[in-house]
Amino acid sequence: xxxxxxxxxxxxxxxxxxxxxxxxxxxxxxxxxxxxxxxxxxxxxxxxxxxxxxxxxxxxxxxxxxxxxxxxxxxxxxxxxxxxxxxxxxxxxxxxxxxxxxxxxxxxxxxxxxxxxxxxxxxxxxxxxxxxxxxxxxxxxxxxxxxxxxxxxxxxxxxxxxxxxxxxxxxxxxxxxxxxxxxxxxxxxxxxxxxxxxxxxxxxxxxxxxxxxxxxxxxxxxxxxxxxxxxxxxxxxxxxxxxxxxxxxxxxxxxxxxxxxxxxxxxxxxxxxxxxxxxxxxxxxxxxxxxxxxxxxxxxxxxxxxxxxxxxxxxxxxxxxxxxxxxxxxxxxxxxxxxxxxxxxxxxxxxxxxxxxxxxxxxxxxxxxxxxxxxxxxxxxxxxxxxxxxxxxxxxxxxxxxx
Numbered sequence: 001x002x003x004x005x006x007x008x009x010x011x012x013x014x015x016x017x018x019x020x021x022x023x024x025x026x027x028x029x030x031x032x033x034x035x036x037x038x039x040x041x042x043x044x045x046x047x048x049x050x051x052x053x054x055x056x057x058x059x060x061x062x063x064x065x066x067x068x069x070x071x072x073x074x075x076x077x078x079x080x081x082x083x084x085x086x087x088x089x090x091x092x093x094x095x096x097x098x099x100x101x102x103x104x105x106x107x108x109x110x111x112x113x114x115x116x117x118x119x120x121x122x123x124x125x126x127x128x129x130x131x132x133x134x135x136x137x138x139x140x141x142x143x144x145x146x147x148x149x150x151x152x153x154x155x156x157x158x159x160x161x162x163x164x165x166x167x168x169x170x171x172x173x174x175x176x177x178x179x180x181x182x183x184x185x186x187x188x189x190x191x192x193x194x195x196x197x198x199x200x201x202x203x204x205x206x207x208x209x210x211x212x213x214x215x216x217x218x219x220x221x222x223x224x225x226x227x228x229x230x231x232x233x234x235x236x237x238x239x240x241x242x243x244x245x246x247x248x249x250x251x252x253x254x255x256x257x258x259x260x261x262x263x264x265x266x267x268x269x270x271x272x273x274x275x276x277x278x279x280x281x282x283x284x285x286x287x288x289x290x291x292x293x294x295x296x297x298x299x300x301x302x303x304x305x306x307x308x309x310x311x312x313x314x315x316x317x318x319x320x321x322x323x324x325x326x327x328x329x330x331x332x333x334x335x336x337x338x339x340x341x342x343x344x345x346x347x348x349x350x351x352x353x354x355x356x357x358x359x360x361x362x363x364x365x366x367x368x369x370x371x372x373x374x375x376x377x378x379x380x381x382x383x384x385x386x387x388x389x390x391x392x393x394x395x396x397x398x399x400x401x402x403x
Contacts, residue, residue, distance in 0.1 A: 035074040046079045051085045057083050061181075069178040075089065110140050111366030113347035144358050147365045155197055155217065158224040158400055159187040160389050161330055163337035164199070164210070165231060167344060169194050169360055170353035178203065178351045182344075182364065183213050186337040188330075190386065190400055192378025196340065196368050197222075201357050207235030214243040226393050227319075229331050237316060247397070251316045252334040253280050260306045272299060279310075280332075285321035291313075323392065326385040343371050
């Protein structure tokens with residue numbers, strides 16, 4: 001039977017931390033917790049091994065060895081079996097160094113959107129160890145420095161396409177719960193690989209803050225963006241052009257359609273969409289403008305604000321018409337970045353209001369790392385698309401592509 005392990009005393013650890021005791025290292029506050037988790041995991045491994053044995057194999061005491069880890073050295077007691085067939089996987093035989101496997105397991109569970117309560121229950125079920133919410137917070141907070149380094153990392157000098165959008169969350173601040181905007185920038189590099197270039201938090205979404213975001217991209221090494229895909233936020237295109245004056249701005253067609261339908265009576269929406277589709281699905285810009293005139297002739301009396309919006313934004317809504325289908329499907333909507341935001345929502349849907357900005361950032365960062373595991377291949381038909389972009393934006397990709 002696995003012997004009971006004492007629960008990690010987080011309150012005592014907190015008091016020691018307040019007195020100046022180190023968090024990590026040989027005498028670090030977290031070192032006993034890592035030792036406790038590791039030994040519990042090894043006991044669970046042996047339980048599984050013995051349950052699969054049919055030879056009457058059983059436990060046979062423990063062996064001791066000193067393990068060096070990123071959190072300091074500690075003496076590890078490894079359980080043994082009588083016929084020596086047990087081969088532990090977490091800390092293998094003769095292994096004397098250990099990376100932060102258990103912390104990574106905790107971070108992985110947290111990165112899947114599990115609450116601290118659920119993680120604690122999972123660890124208790126799997127390893128028989130109870131870990132308080134405070135202890136789990138301490139472990140996950142260690143990733144904040146990684147997040148900050150990631151936010152400040154150098155970027156590539158040119159991105160053919162960049163999508164920019166914001167998502168909103170509730171955060172506790174100064175005793176109140178307020179809504180804040182998380183600004184997300186997703187780029188495609190010259191190899192067609194997607195990457196989140198940055199996450200930024202502000203109290204609300206606005207062109208002024210986007211200007212700061214774009215300035216940060218420039219300071220981190222971005223010299224040129226060919227096409228920026230955005231929603232219809234007022235002043236946003238001007239903010240982009242202030243930092244990247246040669247960048248072409250494409251407004252999201254899907255956002256424009258959604259905003260239009262807000263002002264169309266439900267009884268007319270189906271018919272209106274049939275006519276509107278002739279505009280944005282047209283084979284070229286000339287035909288699209290004819291269909292826009294037809295749309296205006298039929299619907300302007302009922303929905304003048306909708307028609308005026310399409311007219312006023314037409315220059316930036318219609319940029320995609322001049323490109324072949326390989327480029328059109330990439331830039332006509334911000335759905336690519338909204339897919340990232342859908343991943344965020346899956347992680348945060350049960351969280352309610354976050355206690356602070358860091359708690360939100362570390363979860364979104366882990367969500368990005370999970371999403372990146374699927375971003376191993378270039379965007380579909382990227383070789384053809386980048387060749388076409390090199391022609392449309394003559395000279396701007398020559399050096400990078402070796403032309």
